[in-house]
Amino acid sequence: MSLFSKFLKLSGRPLTSRRIHSATDPEGSSRRTWALIGRPLRWIYWLPLGLGFTQYFYTLKTVRGRSMQPTLNPDTSSWDDIVIFDRYSINSGEPIRKGDIVALQDPINSRKMLVKRVVAVAGDIVKTLPPYPDAEVFIPEGHVWVEGDEPFRTLDSNKFGPVPLALLDSKLMYIVWPLDRIGPLRPPISPVSKRGASRDFRWYSDMAAFEREQRRQSRVTTRSTTTSHS
Amino acid sequence: MAGPSMLPTLDNSGELVLESILPHRLFPNQLGRGELITLTSPVDPSRIICKRVIGLPGDVVCVDPTGLKAHSTEHVLVPKGHIWVAGDNAAWSKDSRDYGPVSMALVRGRIAARIYPLNRFTVFSKNATYIEH
Numbered sequence A: 001m002s003l004f005s006k007f008l009k010l011s012g013r014p015l016t017s018r019r020i021h022s023a024t025d026p027e028g029s030s031r032r033t034w035a036l037i038g039r040p041l042r043w044i045y046w047l048p049l050g051l052g053f054t055q056y057f058y059t060l061k062t063v064r065g066r067s068m069q070p071t072l073n074p075d076t077s078s079w080d081d082i083v084i085f086d087r088y089s090i091n092s093g094e095p096i097r098k099g100d101i102v103a104l105q106d107p108i109n110s111r112k113m114l115v116k117r118v119v120a121v122a123g124d125i126v127k128t129l130p131p132y133p134d135a136e137v138f139i140p141e142g143h144v145w146v147e148g149d150e151p152f153r154t155l156d157s158n159k160f161g162p163v164p165l166a167l168l169d170s171k172l173m174y175i176v177w178p179l180d181r182i183g184p185l186r187p188p189i190s191p192v193s194k195r196g197a198s199r200d201f202r203w204y205s206d207m208a209a210f211e212r213e214q215r216r217q218s219r220v221t222t223r224s225t226t227t228s229h230s
Numbered sequence B: 001m002a003g004p005s006m007l008p009t010l011d012n013s014g015e016l017v018l019e020s021i022l023p024h025r026l027f028p029n030q031l032g033r034g035e036l037i038t039l040t041s042p043v044d045p046s047r048i049i050c051k052r053v054i055g056l057p058g059d060v061v062c063v064d065p066t067g068l069k070a071h072s073t074e075h076v077l078v079p080k081g082h083i084w085v086a087g088d089n090a091a092w093s094k095d096s097r098d099y100g101p102v103s104m105a106l107v108r109g110r111i112a113a114r115i116y117p118l119n120r121f122t123v124f125s126k127n128a129t130y131i132e133h
Helices: A003-012 A015-024 A026-056 A201-217 A223-229 B022-026
Strands: A058-062 A082-086 A101-105 A113-120 A125-127 A136-138 A143-147 A168-177 B016-020 B036-040 B048-055 B060-062 B075-077 B082-086 B107-116
Touching (some): A113 A201, B016 B022
Antiparallel strands (some): B060 B075
């Protein structure tokens, strides 16, 4: 019975009959009270399902900070990026590939979450950037090397070294906001310009992303190339 | 429990222990030296391992007093946010001597007590006794 019709029924009766009604029907009065307060509380029923979904499947979060510029939070955007994180692929044991952007727990301060790009996986040799004490690092089994796209202002593996896979929390798969960069995050590939079409801003930014990826990968020697030289 | 790396404290197989996870989730920075902890293995993220805390962040730890995996005079400074763990059975344990200091973010909780077999029931305390020179 809808709330509105119930209210009409209550208000339409004279006072005496309403008192008699409640005296002979005690459960009816509690049912009415529950109907008045219960409807807004119905969302609690869906809470465990919702929590389970965001913990094990996909979740929506905001990315703060400048360490992944210009891929995420570029200077041209006035809002922080809102993205979808994919927890399912990490939980299902899918191998992490180079070029994925992942969210991981900060190894130094476990309460913080960092968003960085996986540059090298176990078995690769990486030429490191300045804050790191050694010039070259061999990534041990079960670890990855993560770096922020903005090399100047980032807290990444060049400060704390290779990260164990257990600290990786989720993969970034889709940007939801802002709308001009909405879409899945794809690995940067060399843009193909249509014949006769002038190279526009989009072509230049895709080319710049591709060149940045090449420069990052030039510092990494994968396991297969090292064995072929030996 | 399974594995020889914590002999003689914990047996190779056939034992049940009580793992206490909530106090570590609430207060992650209250780890004591000598505590038995459970952590996710830094080498294999699907395995949970049990080791003893030897060094806290800032401590200078002797890497391997037995001299098996490193020279017995080699020392290392444990970086911030990391701990040095070691198994009680030095000959059969893969621990920080192999993979270095582990991040405190990998720690799950501590072993509170051994509950099976019943004739070897022990409660593992958090306080270690220090031997002074």
